[in-house]
Amino acid sequence: MTVDQYEAEFARLSKFVPRMVEHPVDKARRFWEGLKADIRTQLISANLRTYEDIYDRAQALERDQVDRAAASGSRFAQNRDNRRFGKKQMTGNRRFVPPIKRNIGKSNQQPNRFGACFKCGSLEHQIRNCP
Template sequence: MVDIFAALHNSEERQITFAVFQLEGAARSWWNVIRTKWEREQTPRTWVNFVREFNAKYFLPLIQEKKEDEFIRFRQGTQSVAEYESQFTRLAKFAPELIMTEQRRVRRFIQGLNVEIQKDLAVTQINTFSDVVDKALRAENARLQVRNFQVRKRGFFGGSSTQGDKSTPPKFGRGAGRGRVPGTARGTPPRGGQKGRGQQRSASQGSSATVSRGPCGFCGKPNHTEDNCWRKEKKCLRCGSTEHQIASCPVQP
């Protein structure tokens, strides 16, 4: 309502008439009592007198003190600078003595800003309230751009690292891809004249011992089938002979 009065340049008499027109119910009854009182005491019908009477009824000192404390404790927090300025202006009217001058208003506004923005404003020349709001908005925007650049930079290098890891083939233990004859040490040929159990079985079954087949349907062991299973054919499990069993095998392990 005050903003409307300022825009229309209304007289104080018209301001009071317009304000009273908005009152309803108990508020209208309250005004009828005040109007009678003014007529009896010959109180001037000014806007200042109306606001004083209105605040005495509907804006008690306790409520005003709470609003003033809220303004003193008010900080930017997670709000943007624009949101902080709007709330600051709304609460400032409840503590006019704290912002009586432009310098005090500017100082109070800066005190409520986040610390990082306060640091940016510490090295700038500020004369008016509009000036401090503009510089705070610019500082916030600059910090936001730096933060977005750092996020994009981390994402770029993080993606490159991932691609580099994918281009490196995995390794599966020592000696991966190298085959050797079972039962022998690395780089050591088998002893002459003696065939190990694994070598004899591989030769008789016609395949390399490193190739996995089976399991056998008779004994359940791998690397052979039921058709050439030594256990099924009752052969020696060490040398493959049908003349004796492994317990009496003359071939030394």
């Protein structure tokens, strides 16, 4: 979720627990704690105290990350739509397994079988004894 999306959700949920965010310091701390770890880490050195300052700085950091990723051609650039490329989003801890290539360009030869001759495809001998 982007910083703007997070802020909107934070504001929406804050209405249900007003006592947790009624003090400005508590509101700022709770907002900071919910940010993405990389943005949160960069905000530590800024020593920001108010909710508005943290929100503004988080937006700027996120824009900078997106701009740098786009400039470097990174595949991690945000707003990239993988559906354009016919890709499905990965779920769980699965890895990409390339498809098996099936004798491309070898139409006149039989497919190789385990223990068969690589030259003629016979099961009676191997390539070193191929007639």
